Amino acid sequence: MKTNLEGITNKLKDNNIRLSHQRLKVLEYLDRHRIHPTVEQIYHGLNEEIPTLSKTTIYNTLNKLIEAGLVKVITIEDNEARYDINTDFHGHFKCRTCEKGLDGFRIYTRDMYFSGICPRCSEQEKCKDS
Amino acid sequence: MKTNLEGITNKLKDNNIRLSHQRLKVLEYLDRHRIHPTVEQIYHGLNEEIPTLSKTTIYNTLNKLIEAGLVKVITIEDNEARYDINTDFHGHFKCRTCEKGLDGFRIYTRDMYFSGICPRCSEQEKCKDS
DNA sequence: TGCTTACTTGTAATCATTTCAATTTTATTA
DNA sequence: TAATAAAATTGAAATGATTACAAGTAAGCA
Numbered sequence: 001m002k003t004n005l006e007g008i009t010n011k012l013k014d015n016n017i018r019l020s021h022q023r024l025k026v027l028e029y030l031d032r033h034r035i036h037p038t039v040e041q042i043y044h045g046l047n048e049e050i051p052t053l054s055k056t057t058i059y060n061t062l063n064k065l066i067e068a069g070l071v072k073v074i075t076i077e078d079n080e081a082r083y084d085i086n087t088d089f090h091g092h093f094k095c096r097t098c099e100k101g102l103d104g105f106r107i108y109t110r111d112m113y114f115s116g117i118c119p120r121c122s123e124q125e126k127c128k129d130s
Numbered sequence: 131m132k133t134n135l136e137g138i139t140n141k142l143k144d145n146n147i148r149l150s151h152q153r154l155k156v157l158e159y160l161d162r163h164r165i166h167p168t169v170e171q172i173y174h175g176l177n178e179e180i181p182t183l184s185k186t187t188i189y190n191t192l193n194k195l196i197e198a199g200l201v202k203v204i205t206i207e208d209n210e211a212r213y214d215i216n217t218d219f220h221g222h223f224k225c226r227t228c229e230k231g232l233d234g235f236r237i238y239t240r241d242m243y244f245s246g247i248c249p250r251c252s253e254q255e256k257c258k259d260s
Numbered sequence: 261t262g263c264t265t266a267c268t269t270g271t272a273a274t275c276a277t278t279t280c281a282a283t284t285t286t287a288t289t290a
Numbered sequence: 291t292a293a294t295a296a297a298a299t300t301g302a303a304a305t306g307a308t309t310a311c312a313a314g315t316a317a318g319c320a
Contacts, residue, residue: 097251121227
């Protein structure tokens with residue numbers, strides 16, 4: 001649950017991602033607003049503090065963070081992607097009536113998604129290493 | 131796994147969805163191509179048989195079928211939605227290298243999504259019924 | 261068969277996301 | 291600390307999936 005930003009900045013360094021002002025602010029925002037915010041929400045949330053902030057920067061930052069495995073993207077049943085700093089395995093529930101929600105519910109649909117590397121690509125990777 | 135189209139057409143009738151030629155063809159396509167096709171794929175797959183078919187119709191049909199619970203939409207890590215006639219609970223695996231895949235894999239990310247009705251909306255629904 | 265209603269179609273609009281080129285910042289080296 | 295190279299930021303423009311809309315067409319029922 002808890003994410004220490006110090007650990008994250010270290011990971012950024014490990015991944016050769018520069019610690020720009022904007023990137024740190026986006027991370028901080030995700031850490032403080034654990035509601036799976038959209039780019040729009042992040043943009044407005046940081047607008048006062050960084051009036052020059054561009055949405056493109058937010059997109060770039062999030063894509064970098066996803067690549068590094070520090071952030072997860074949620075793209076279920078919405079035309080807008082949502083971003084989650086909690087990369088642990090956990091479920092997401094959405095009420096189809098009020099479109100909000102979390103605990104205690106009647107479930108109509110369940111979906112599991114896995115991302116990883118398949119055996120064939122695994123094998124080829126081994127060859128490359130040696 | 132198996133889906134009998136007869137049962138589906140009956141369900142369409144139950145849901146007051148008219149059994150148009152186009153709708154039945156889209157359903158048949160989904161039944162025969164269980165690879166989570168995109169709208170683009172359905173469109174090209176049916177183009178020869180129905181040259182006048184419009185993408186809008188495919189979108190309309192799919193949305194109706196989703197509403198009726200006969201089809202599920204998959205929107206993970208792609209800008210294009212994919213559609214699945216198998217509405218049973220089952221996992222989806224995608225290889226992050228070759229972008230295909232199914233069985234036997236090294237997993238990096240896992241995601242569970244639930245859709246249903248939360249307690250508050252459940253309660254309000256009860257009130258409406260009585 | 262005729263009638264009402266809903267569906268289909270193609271075009272145009274919408275809107276999230278990406279591309280791109282110019283500018284600015286970061287991190288490094290002297 | 292100043293100079294430098296590489297990478298990040300910015301905003302405008304492009305992209306592309308999806309939806310809105312209005313006119314024509316087909317489905318289902320009497």
